[in-house]
Amino acid sequence: MDGTALDVLLHAHVLVCRSGAGLYLAGLQRAPAHLLRVTGVASPINVYNNLEEAICAALHAAQPSLAHSGRGVA
Incomplete structure (x- = not known):
């Protein structure tokens, strides 16, 4: 991995954060x-x-937004 790859990851991070994701x-x-x-x-x-671990973290992070959407978390 080089500087270009780091730059791509950082730009991807910014884009997904702007959309409310991770x-x-x-x-x-x-x-x-x-x-x-x-x-x-x-x-x-x-x-x-x-x-x-990554899936569990992503699901955990999504739970508050699911609760606020009215769908709830079972």
């Missing part, structure tokens, strides 16, 4: 995960060790 990454290889941590990009982008 960017979740899962199962990154060691070098990209390290790069995201040391540059501070991992914090706002939601980086998880595996897909299950």
